[in-house]
Amino acid sequence: MTGASPNLVASVSRRHPEVDTPSSPVVHFDTGAPLHLACQQDLAPFSIAYETYGELNAAKSNAILICHALTADQYVASRHPITGKPGWWDNMVGPGKPIDTNRFFVICSNVVGGCMGSTGPASIDPKTGAPYGLTFPVITVGDMVEAQARLIDYLGIDQLFAVIGGSMGGMQVLEWASRYKDRVFAAVPIATAAWHSSQNIAFHEVGRQAVMADPEWSGGNYYAAGTVPKNGLAVARMAAHITYLSEEALHRKFGRNLQDRSSLSFSFNAEFQVESYLRHQGSTFVDRFDANSYLYITRALDYFDMRESAGGVLANAFRGTKTRFCVVSFTSDWLYPTRESREIVQALNAVAANVSFVDIESDKGHDAFLLEEPTFFATVRGFLNAAAMKRGLGSPEARK
């Protein structure tokens, strides 16, 4: 295991040999290059799995880092190796799309603590030869960004043209812009917040308790036990999923429609369509996600509080920034409501940052950032085009 730098090695591995989709490249950082975590522990060795799209230009000035949300991964615009579904932002990222891979080199990496190739609680602890489980250190959103920064170093990129992400991805964008002011030319935090609210923490705690209540969770050692806490994780996903949709969206999609009967059955079957939908969300989730990763990543989100980290004044986190910001919120998002984006904008204004703020009228709730929202797409495309001009990347080629 040797590589370009004495303390890291890049290699390509196939994590899911049972599927014919190639898995991601993985950069391995060995014990000589630990990730120093907020909890003061060092994580070493560690790996970061990532996908890239498009070509890095000679000046290495056209790279866009996309940061994923809680349960997403690096497969932003390529087929998911487990579900076989298109990438989670396939409508946003690709040739000619708002994040245009004909112009930009797009990178998306699985967060540390995740379960799609980056080191997380399901990874083998070299000290024991067994999966970490709950001995994995508690990580933060800042730790995720530090791990990404190591990947960006490895790729030889000094400054990212843009860092973009929604939800937890937006929190990483804010951390990038705060921690690496010279390395982020443009930043697009979407449907996000600068700290996790009491209600946000409450919903996550319900999910964690659901997982931990499942006897198959086995105190986090289910890998050894050969079990999977499917029921608990499904309940957690169901509860969380409600927060991703607006009341209006649920009403429009399902209302009180019955699943497949013309009248009530007076039973506990999934009788209403919304019940069936939620059960499906729960049961499909457990096939692709590690329960302990869910615990660790929700914990990282709950710990997220940039205001606190900045000594109680959020603006301090951005003092001296030259980054161009485009803050995007959605009117019906009740997980991270518009007012929380406005607080970010106010903090940026307080330090005279270059910031535009777009609150997009949508009744689709938090998940609007993953959906076909023309105004949103136009906003991202327009902002990136203008920023690319400023960055000397030229104007977009005419394209049909």
Added chain:
Amino acid sequence: MTGASPNLVASVSRRHPEVDTPSSPVVHFDTGAPLHLACQQDLAPFSIAYETYGELNAAKSNAILICHALTADQYVASRHPITGKPGWWDNMVGPGKPIDTNRFFVICSNVVGGCMGSTGPASIDPKTGAPYGLTFPVITVGDMVEAQARLIDYLGIDQLFAVIGGSMGGMQVLEWASRYKDRVFAAVPIATAAWHSSQNIAFHEVGRQAVMADPEWSGGNYYAAGTVPKNGLAVARMAAHITYLSEEALHRKFGRNLQDRSSLSFSFNAEFQVESYLRHQGSTFVDRFDANSYLYITRALDYFDMRESAGGVLANAFRGTKTRFCVVSFTSDWLYPTRESREIVQALNAVAANVSFVDIESDKGHDAFLLEEPTFFATVRGFLNAAAMKRGLGSPEARK
């Protein structure tokens, strides 16, 4: 077992001999007087446990029926036999209080399907000699009202002066006003809705799945198994509890305050106060509530749709009403938002009902109806006083 009527028997039993608080009177309706349910099954025999406060006047014209919410019970203004806590509406009901037991005879009964003395899934099925469990028929809010009507018959009351309730209690109020137009002089539906929304159903389904995912639930036969699905029921309660509070209330009460540490512990302990609070809500609930009752009552709520029952036009449910209505909502209630109360008011207006509507400014969320809210208390007191004058019950005595 004989009584005033050939097919019912009243007796007083003590359900919780281990506590020194007297338990409620229970009316037993025997097999000759079945409760015909919406599911077309007959429930017989069945029992209704209830509490009363104050004195019924000679004309039997001063009775107020209070309908309880999902997890409440008949102990509206008396000490709870299990928790030892004051009644759930102790601030509202009592001598000199807004619902003044010096003037009114107050009745509150445990709903059918409940677990505090009325027949429910934990009751013995006389056919088998074992608890019903999931063989108990699925009940509706209408069924709860039919059972209450039998109790009111038994008490010899033709017309209730008022029917009052919040949340699920408000739904019962609406059913009473619709089904028994001549038996309800005044109605006060509070923090409620005329049908359960898709989001309401979704949250309940999460709770039910959490209970059913608990192996100790044992397919609903945990009584025989000697287990209690505590973990699942606690998770269900935690998820539901979030919907009872506004985001603002959670923020004001807990914010991101830590439980008992000055800095983060980087663990999965209940580190934030809101986590500890929710865990407490979950763990105390399971001591006083039957998990199957939780399934049945949430199901009844999900089935609730007075518009559908009225042929698609809610107003039809109230056509011909002479009842005086006072509809109350709270501005920060996101479980049954103000707009859902407004739909009730519009339906009542459409049939020229006597209705007043008070939307109370509060940041406390759905649970505001259980809390010390001066405007709310003044509203209920004022409405009841005015209605009492109309009913010929005189004006309230001067009282310090």
